Amino acid sequence: MDFETKVIHGGIQNDPATGAVVPAIYQTSTYRQQELGGDAPYEYTRGENPTRFAVESVMAALENGKHGFAFSSGMAAVHAVMTLLHSGDHLIMGNDVYGGTFRLVNSILNELGITYTAVDTADTDAIEAAMQENTKMVYLETPSNPLLHVTDIAAATKVAHAHNALAVVDNTFASPYNQTPLDLGADIVMASGTKYLGGHSDTISGFVVTSDDAVADQIKLIQLSIGAVLSPQESFLIQRSLKTLALRVERHNENAMALAEWLNNHEKVQKVYYPGLPGTPDYEIAKEQMRGFGGMMSIELQDGLDTKKFVENLHVFQLAESLGGVESLIEVPAVMTHASIPREVRLENGIKDELVRISVGIENIEDLKQDLAQGLDAL
Template sequence: MRRKTKLIHGGIPFDPHTGAVSVPIYQVSTYKQDDIGVHKGYEYSRTGNPTRHALEQYIADLEEGARGFAFSSGMAAIHAVFSLLSAGDHIILTDDVYGGTYRIVTKVLNRLGIEATFADTTSLEETEKALRPNTKALFVETPTNPLLKVTDIAAAAVWAKSKQLLFIVDNTFSTPYWQTPLALGADIVLHSATKYIGGHSDVVAGLAVVKNDKLGEELHFVQNAIGGVLAPQDSWLLIRGLKTLGLRMEAHEENARAIVAYLSGQPTIQSIHYPGLPNHPQHELAKRQARGFGGIISFDVGSGEKASEVIGKLKYFTLAESLGAVESLISVPARMTHASIPKERRALLGITDGLIRISVGIEDSEDLLEDLEQSLN
């Protein structure tokens, strides 16, 4: 089954009880039991809900995994996965990681006795340097937010397996339409489903998919114990959003390519970060391990003042947190999504005050290009 077909027919494509071609919203908290412990597969909606189950089966199929899990936010999904670890364990994480991931690792997990080291995972040599005797997991975000660095998933998987590490990949930017990390050797895939999977700026959610049943049992225990599950209405919104994921991802990328081509000819732009550029450090790797380059672009205009000036003149780019929606969104990571990262660390990573991130929408590309031109000039 090809990818666009799988987006329509994957998972549980209709309600098994009524034949409805859209799985209903089971807005229910508890379920009648025929006898003590005898039920129809559901007892309590924190443990399992038919609408959420349909979504979880759907994302498991798309990511080519054994079992999927839906959470109330991307951070809830990350927290649940990190809860598979124990006090005294150590994690290696990509250095250029989303600010919320950095925050939970350095401000929450550290209080629970879980240690972390941030490394440039685009280099196996640098990743190896971060290894400790108590290292239990490798967490990779690829492409990264906001500098679009790309880690070799297959190579990292081989290395992680040789060290007996749990290998976790945040696949938010690429989605399963462009990239399937489990097929490349990852153990767990994570998504902020608020972004491309939802795609319409109307739901906050997180997803996780595991490669085998053993991990599935462990993560389901954590999900049920902590309880940060996704509600039925939001689960239904994600199911609906996923139906058009292929069409949207192709449209996002088509517009992104046009904008990158325009920005490349502007002398005031100091740098552009996009895996689709031939001069991107991991361009060939991105071509090899993913089926597309995505719709996120970062570029540096030189200063925070210039960034504010550029953004202030735009008409079709909405200044907002988040990404992956049908409308084009624009942000300054240093003052928004990555403000929780200390300024010195941002400078070390290259997240400057003049760095602008665009989540390219699916508007007419000519309107977006004209808007950028009048703003930059």
């Protein structure tokens, strides 16, 4: 099935017990056992829940994988993947990853004896140069957060596999509509379901998908043992939202492309970070491995302009963290999403204090342009 059909009919899309065309919400913590010591399919919702199984099956289908796992947040999904590492292992990750991912690696995993090297993963040679004998994982964000750098997933995966390391892709910014990393050789794909998968800024979730049976067994054990599973209610909400994922992301793509082209020619904008702009370093590889360029972009205003005044003077764009919802959001990474990264590290990796990140929603494009125009005019 094509993607647009798969979101409606892929995985478990109805209730096998009743035939209801919408999967039921099994709001239960435990299940009655028919016999002592029997092999029951459901015992306790931390381990098994039909509503969660349904959304996990759909996510596996959308990512073209075999095994899907749903977690209580995107960071819970990241943590589950990182738990595959052990003390003494080495990790390679992007130098402009999401601030929460950096905090987990730098402040928690590092204390447990897991070392890391942050590099520009768009540079395959830099990944190769960072490899060590104990490197067990290459963690890629593509497009990255917040600079929208695009990594050649197939090339980076080949480097990882040549050193017997897992290749993991955070697919949050792209969504499976725009990009399917498993098809490009990645071992694991994960995403914050809070963003485009949920799409309405009303639920929090995270997903991990793989086609590797051994990796799936490990993730299943981690999910069961740590227990940060997605609740039945949240599982239902995400599966409901997935049915419109293709329609929503198409509009996100269209609006973001139009805004990127418009802002790229605006006199008060110094730079636009968007992989869909021809002539940028990320454009060619994005065009090759992505179906669409996504709804995320970042901009830098001209020197001397007041970033704070700009973001606070908008009306349609709301000043808020998160992304991927139907409404347009705007934020300043240095103060908000990436504040946990030391300033000198942020600046070294190109995340300036003046950088503004924009999540382009699905509103009317002229209304979005008008709102940004009046915000820029106020400077």
